[in-house]
Amino acid sequence: MDNIEYILEKIKKFRDDRDWMQFHDPKNMAVSIMIEAAELLEHFQWKTKDEVQEYIKANKEEISDEIADIAMYLFELANNLGIDLVQAMDKKLKKNETKYPIEKAKSKHTKYNKL
Numbered sequence: 001m002d003n004i005e006y007i008l009e010k011i012k013k014f015r016d017d018r019d020w021m022q023f024h025d026p027k028n029m030a031v032s033i034m035i036e037a038a039e040l041l042e043h044f045q046w047k048t049k050d051e052v053q054e055y056i057k058a059n060k061e062e063i064s065d066e067i068a069d070i071a072m073y074l075f076e077l078a079n080n081l082g083i084d085l086v087q088a089m090d091k092k093l094k095k096n097e098t099k100y101p102i103e104k105a106k107s108k109h110t111k112y113n114k115l
Contacts, residue, residue: 008076011075011076033074040070043055043063
């Protein structure tokens with residue numbers, strides 16, 4: 001069992017031990033991902049680049065918790081929908097390689113349709 005399968009089994013056990021699958025429909029999982037992403041963003045709101053670096057050093061565990069919440073919801077949502085997350089990411093990276101060829105995109109933050 002690889003690390004992803006291992007953690008996914010732990011996530012599902014945690015959920016199932018509490019009989020929460022009834023609440024984990026796709027809409028509510030997507031909403032939960034957005035809520036947790038907003039909580040992550042709140043850590044960086046209004047801070048300068050230098051302030052962010054200092055804040056990260058002092059609050060790494062809290063930031064880590066928010067990232068973990070997002071990942072757990074995302075992994076569970078993908079699993080609930082029958083999506084192999086690693087395979088989906090690999091496929092999306094291949095699409096992005098086409099959208100953002102190195103010779104056009106290197107060192108640029110321009111959206112693919114403007115390159």
